[in-house]
Amino acid sequence: MPAQPKSVSSRRADHVADTRGALLDAARTLFASRGYAATGTEDIVSAARVTRGALYHHFRDKADLFAAVMEQCAKEMAERLIEQETRRAAAEHQEDTWSLLRTGFQSFLDACADPDFQRIVLIEGPAVLGHSAWDALVEQHGYVLLEEVLSQAAAEGRIDPLPLRPLTRMLSALISEASLYIARSRDQERAREEAGTVLDRMLVGLRRGEDG
Amino acid sequence: MPAQPKSVSSRRADHVADTRGALLDAARTLFASRGYAATGTEDIVSAARVTRGALYHHFRDKADLFAAVMEQCAKEMAERLIEQETRRAAAEHQEDTWSLLRTGFQSFLDACADPDFQRIVLIEGPAVLGHSAWDALVEQHGYVLLEEVLSQAAAEGRIDPLPLRPLTRMLSALISEASLYIARSRDQERAREEAGTVLDRMLVGLRRGEDG
DNA sequence: TTCTGTCCCATACAGTCTGTATGTTGTAGG
DNA sequence: CCTACAACATACAGACTGTATGGGACAGAA
Secondary structure (H helix, E strand, O other): OOOOOOOOOOHHHHHHHHHHHHHHHHHHHHHHHHOOOOOOHHHHHHHOOOOHHHHHHHOOOHHHHHHHHHHHHHHHHHHHHHHHHHHHHHHOOOOOHHHHHHHHHHHHHHHOOOHHHHHHHHHHHHHHHHHHHHHHHHHHHHHHHHHHHHHHHHHOOOEOOOOHHHHHHHHHHHHHHHHHHHHOOOOHHHHHHHHHHHHHHHHHOOEOOOOO | OOOOOOOOOOHHHHHHHHHHHHHHHHHHHHHHHHOOOOOOHHHHHHHOOOOHHHHHHHOOOHHHHHHHHHHHHHHHHHHHHHHHHHHHHHHOOOOOHHHHHHHHHHHHHHHOOOHHHHHHHHHHHHHHHHHHHHHHHHHHHHHHHHHHHHHHHHHOOOEOOOOHHHHHHHHHHHHHHHHHHHHOOOOHHHHHHHHHHHHHHHHHOOEOOOOO
16 A cells, blocks of 8 residues: 555545556456456456556455455445434434334445445455455444444343344344345345345344243 | 367366366455455456466456355255254254254354355355356356255244245345354353254244244 | 257367556655 | 655466367268
């Protein structure tokens, strides 16, 4: 990584940032539409109106560029969710954690409808980066948010106390799969309804007091 | 596809089948250990002691070979589970559907621990084949079994009636993610225990009578 | 038997793509 | 002014995939 940009903003520094940003944008669009393997570096740089030299100056290799793109997608998703949640929490003025969790799941599901996010983060990510690198990125941006909400709900006694780490990952996988199911359904409307129902039902099933 | 082998078994036909099988075995091992992109066709054919000509005679391209390998993995998994379930159902002599479902989930989880299955079917499959082709394979071998058990449980009133297709896929994703979580945990023993607990708890949560 | 067509596979070739090495330009600093 | 380095552009080498071509074995027809 080419270090931090200088604290003072020169026009040259702006150009550098612009080049890097153009590469990220072009790569994101192409990776999301054609997939990682089917996207050549030449396609990316021509869309960004630079040459391959610029790409390999800013990124170690193609996979490194993909990692940067995926991080951007994951980060945006996390920020979108946080902003959405805090706004609703404020609007509904101290609504109880349980309701926030339930509605939060539904809005998480809707947010996952983003095709870029689905293709880049959910589909290609694990295969391109390998689970360790992929997990590190998701851990940073995605799981922390969900895990915090779940731990709070557990602390307040709204859901049964369960091991948080596996619970977080499994619920996350649940929502991811639901979003993919909706995306590839012919009747999106109906699929969204059904998946939402199942998801909510499973969450409700975790409420305190249910034992085998 | 080179049609069906002749009904009479000639020695030549055996050789053809052997060549094809050797390619499948070699590809499976390499795809599972190094991944699809990192495995060259030359690696595969040298491990199978043939040439690339044989590969491109039996399979349209590299992705077609991968699809055949993945189908084999999925098929084996399905057969393993079916055999396991029917044996247990017979042994426990008409045990009730609910218990069969719960124990079945746990054994499904254990079966998913197979590294070949994880890497080829769960990780690389969706990225290499695309969701339509991937889904077609899983639909055929995987979902039918799970969906049947779930529909029976629903019919008997053991679980709340929910849309079967999304429920099947989401539960399947749940188990898949759980198996991956276990596989990449340092303490496998503990992870297996925790994931099993969460999984069982979520299934129990689906029992009839719970509403939001 | 001989000849021919087809299946099965090996070899040779061309095109594409990735990563690196090298060259060039602009700019900051002494 | 001159040097050194950042930010690219260009040129090159290696690897890999898919296809075209060739050959050997076998089966059937003449």
